[in-house]
Amino acid sequence: EPEVTQTPSHQVTQMGQEVILRCVPISNHLYFYWYRQILGQKVEFLVSFYNNEISEKSEIFDDQFSVERPDGSNFTLKIRSTKLEDSAMYFCASGVPSGYEQYFGPGTRLTVT
Amino acid sequence: KQEVTQIPAALSVPEGENLVLNCSFTDSAIYNLQWFRQDPGKGLTSLLLIQSSQREQTSGRLNASLDKSSGRSTLYIAASQPGDSATYLCAVVSQAGTALIFGKGTTLSVSS
Numbered sequence: 524e525p526e527v528t529q530t531p532s533h534q535v536t537q538m539g540q541e542v543i544l545r546c547v548p549i550s551n552h553l554y555f556y557w558y559r560q561i562l563g564q565k566v567e568f569l570v571s572f573y574n575n576e577i578s579e580k581s582e583i584f585d586d587q588f589s590v591e592r593p594d595g596s597n598f599t600l601k602i603r604s605t606k607l608e609d610s611a612m613y614f615c616a617s618g619v620p621s622g623y624e625q626y627f628g629p630g631t632r633l634t635v636t
Numbered sequence: 637k638q639e640v641t642q643i644p645a646a647l648s649v650p651e652g653e654n655l656v657l658n659c660s661f662t663d664s665a666i667y668n669l670q671w672f673r674q675d676p677g678k679g680l681t682s683l684l685l686i687q688s689s690q691r692e693q694t695s696g697r698l699n700a701s702l703d704k705s706s707g708r709s710t711l712y713i714a715a716s717q718p719g720d721s722a723t724y725l726c727a728v729v730s731q732a733g734t735a736l737i738f739g740k741g742t743t744l745s746v747s748s
Contacts, residue, residue: 566727625670628679
């Protein structure tokens with residue numbers, strides 16, 4: 524069964540460094556999403572992406588964040604200058620049309636020291 | 637702003653019991669509601685999706701209902717098993733957007 528994959532599973536970085544989290548969505552999906560979950564808290568929406576542009580973004584998704592679909596298979600989240608509070612589990616998701624079922628990847632645990 | 641609340645926050649039951657998890661949302665203008673399962677330190681597994689025009693969905697021992705007008709959904713788990721122990725998350729997509737808005741979850745523990 525097709526699934527969303529994410530790499531790496533765990534990334535440790537120093538404050539101020541740039542990180543890129545990678546995702547391979549399910550191949551026939553058109554909508555792509557990033558969410559994050561800080562330990563012990565709710566899963567929070569960051570951004571949705573369709574047709575090579577951002578459809579919607581939350582207040583969390585400020586100028587430090589960017590997303591890209593560099594080729595036909597990958598979807599990336601870049602954090603330009605990481606802060607301690609960026610430490611969280613980051614989930615990628617994909618779906619066919621907007622408003623329909625979203626399928627999540629296993630997550631990347633980001634630890635900022 | 638859409639808010640999703642799940643009650644109870646935690647639930648412990650003996651194996652074999654039937655149980656109900658509750659989810660409420662503040663804005664009834666939704667596209668759909670999705671129930672997920674999350675095991676500790678793991679990703680989210682989609683359990684059931686209910687479109688806004690539907691009243692319920694069933695998958696195996698799981699049944700989810702949706703009452704959009706009152707802003708409520710329930711997840712019914714029949715004949716619970718220790719393998720059902722996990723956190724169950726409810727999330728909605730509002731008609732105004734594309735994002736899933738999540739509740740904090742109900743952590744279920746089923747003892748053998």
